[in-house]
Amino acid sequence: MGAQVGRRGVRYGSRPMMVLATAGHVDHGKSTLLRALTGMEPDRTEEERRRGLSIDLGYVWTTIPDCAEGAEARSACGPASDDRVASDDRVASDDRVASDDRVASDDRVAFVDVPGHERFLATMLAGAGPVPAVLFAVAADGGWMPQSQEHATALDALGVREGLLVVTRCDLADPGPALARARTALAGTGLAELPAVAVSARTGQGLGELRTAVAALRNRLPAPRTDAPVRLWADRAFARPGHGLVATGTLTEGSIARGDVLHTGPDGPSLTVRGLEELGRATGRSTGPARVALSLRGEAPREGLRGTALCAPGTFTLTGTADVRLAGAVLRGTSPRLTVHIGSAAVPAEVRRFGRGTARLVLGRPLPLRIGDRMVVTEHRRVVGSALVLDPVPPYVGPRRAGGLRAETLAAHPGTPDLGHETAVRGLVRTGTLSRIGVDCTRAAPVAGDWLVSAAERRRITGAVAEATADGEPADANSLIQRLGLPDRALLAALLPAERALREGRIVRADHADPLPAAARALVAALEAGLARGEFLAPTPAELAALGIGRRELALAVRSGRLVRLSDTVHVAPGVPERAAEALTPLAENPFTVSEARIRWNVPRRIALPLIEHLDRTGVTRRGPDDRRTLCPTRLTRENST
Structure with a gap:
């Protein structure tokens, strides 16, 4: 993880900030405890302070260095003295980034304070959803209560396994009975082994031990993935004069920098990060875990940003359907209409x-889901279980009887992203598709382009080829491609047995002579070499004449798939249209001219014009009335339905 600029210009080192969420029954002292720990006020609104009841999420922070217990701990780990009022509303401007190069360990601890009342369960889940560890409060004079159990069930469903069990108000009652009851209630959950601390926020008893326990917890947490794609769930969003649109959230992993572009969905607006803060202090880059506030340039989606994920472009697939593994009461005949919570979203x-x-969830709105994501399932504001995402881009499943076959497939799913499993069950899939749903494809071995093929699919294709050519006669490649349902012609060529070859659109014995004359073969080789260098070459009619290549040789090369005809006078190597489309991706936000495309391709107009017209014909681009083009949405291919 790179260094981060923090309070007073100190540049933090490799240890990340820690973010904790509170949990527990209403009026069990969560907010009071955070005031004592941080010296900051987690209840932001006048109504919350008047009623003494948290209604919305609160955000406070302090510094807790590694230190020993006792008086020394209380002195060294005391609340921050320079931040007395929570200020998540402050947002970095364009020129407030500190530049001091001193290096220090990141001792900052941020807290997300959640409401404890049952009416605000969705708000509690929005705050705790992206946070990896919890400060679970149980009052010594109140003991284990219904909302304590509700919060414990929700945290267990979210997969939270780290945190601290804090028995508050130990000056009012013996903490022993409350602790024993909490241990019994948490038995069998992921929170069963939480270290426990008894404290009194009023007298200060146990606060030093609590700070020491927080420091020890930080050292137990797994290292974050600093290179992970950004998915920031916005838990607050508002407009602020001089800063525009502001969104706050818990960045769990990955990095956000000023100037980054974030998306809310394929049809949503692009938002540019014009300012960035961690815990009220400006920074140029933030690496998770961290509490961040973003000043964004652009228009918010119509439904608002709260509960929306801000994602790095091209790193996630938004899906309205997901196959999941259910756990809890949701398995026992609950309503088919439920609410799922992930991050700060409730859908x-x-x-x-x-x-x-196993089951299929049809979501009320698309979400950027990945294999292994955990969701809390609620019904009538009560937690009824959890859902583990197994397939965010599932295939079509027909009548009810087909559901049994799908259940068998899903039951064998490991529950985590696995390259071998996903390739095996999908048969044919692109590495890009798998990467966007959380599968590490760095060790993948595509057979053609970025296509992965399972062993079973490979056997199916080679078997069909053997059957089609069993009589020794050539077979029509296009017919076989359609019969096999192959989404890319290159797959057939890559998977042909060694004794077969694809020539002139037909599958023939590999020992048959190449029908192309030597001059045409040399031309094809030169164009392919140019494409490998990133050049889109096309010989002029004069150059073709000098090589002795006429219409017959060109037509033969086109029929055999060795050249692509863009016009009567422009022929290019196979793959040029696809690479040309990829090169236009940076122009996708706005309509563009042929000249702008030509600059991206670095080709003369005699090649650019037939190339853009070819992309028009194939549906990659769309020509507008002003002769400008727009990139069309990517067509659905087989990997989205396998």
């Missing part, structure tokens, strides 16, 4: 149960 969902604890 209605319809459930189709397949069997063996």
Whole structure:
């Protein structure tokens, strides 16, 4: 992880900030405890302070260095003295980034204070959802209560396994009975082994031990993935004069820098990070875990930003359907209409149960989901279980009887992203598709382009080729491609047995002579070499004549797939249209001219014009009335339905 600029210009080192969420029954002293720990006020609104009841999420922070217990701990780990009022509303301007190069360990601890009342369960889940560890409060004079259990169930469903169990108000009652009851209630959950501390926020008893326990917890947490793609769930969003649109959230992993572009969805607006803060202090880059506030340039989506994920472009697939593994009471005949919570989002969902604890969720709005994501399932504001995402881009499943087959497939899913498993069950899939749903493809071995092929699919294709050519006669490649349902012609060529070859659109014996004359073969080789260098070459008619290549040789090369005809006088290597389309991606935000495309391609107009017209014909670009082009949405291919 790179260094980060923090308070007073100190540049933090490799240890990241820690972010904790509170949890526990209403009026069990969560906010009071945070005031004592940080010296800051987590209840932001006048109504919350008047009623003594947290209604919305609160954000406070302090510094807690590694230190020993006792008086020394209380002195060394005391609350921050220069930040007395929570200020998540402050947002970095364009020129407030500190530049001091001193290096220090990041001792900052941020807290997300959640409401404890049952009416605000969705708000609690929005705050705790992206946070990896919890400060679970149980009052010594109140003991284990219904909302304590609700919060424990929700945290267990989210997969939270780290944190501290804090028995508050130990000056009012013996903490022993409350601790014993909490241990019993948490038995069998992921929170069963939480270290416990008894404190009194009023007298200060146990606060030193609590700070020491927080420092020890920080050292237990797993190292974050600093190179992970950004998915920031916005838990607050508002407009602020002079700063425009502001969104705050818990960055769990990855990095955000000023100037980055973030998306809310394929049809949503692009938002540019014009300012960035960590805990009220400006910074040029933030690496998770961290509490961040972003000043954004651009228009908010119509439904607002709160509960929306801000993602790095091209790193996630938004999906309205996901196959999941269910756990908890949701397995036992609950309503098919439920609400699922992930990050700061709460989305209605319809459930189709397949069997063996698996189901399909049809979401009320698309979400950027990945394999292994955990969701809390609620019904009428009560937690009824959890859902583990197994397939964010599932195939079509027909009548109910087909659900049993899907259940068998999902039951064998490991529950985590696995390259071998995903390739095996999908048959044919692009590495880009797998990467966007969380699969590490760095060790993948594509057979053609970025296509991965399972062993079973490979056997199916080679078997079909052997059958089609069993009589020794050439077979029509296009017919075989359609019969096999191959989404890319290159797959057939890559998977042909060694004794077969693809020539002139036909599958023939490999020992048959190449029908192209030597001059045409040399031309094809030169164009392919140019494409490998990133050049889109096309010989002029004069150059073709000098090589002795006429219409017959060109037509033969086109029929055999060795050249692509863009016009009567422009022929290019296979792959040029696809590479040309990729090169236009930076122009996708706005309509562009042929001249702008030509500059991206670095080709003369005699090649650019037939190339853009070819992309028009194939649906990659769309020509507008002003002769400008726009890139069309990517067509659905087989990997989205396998």
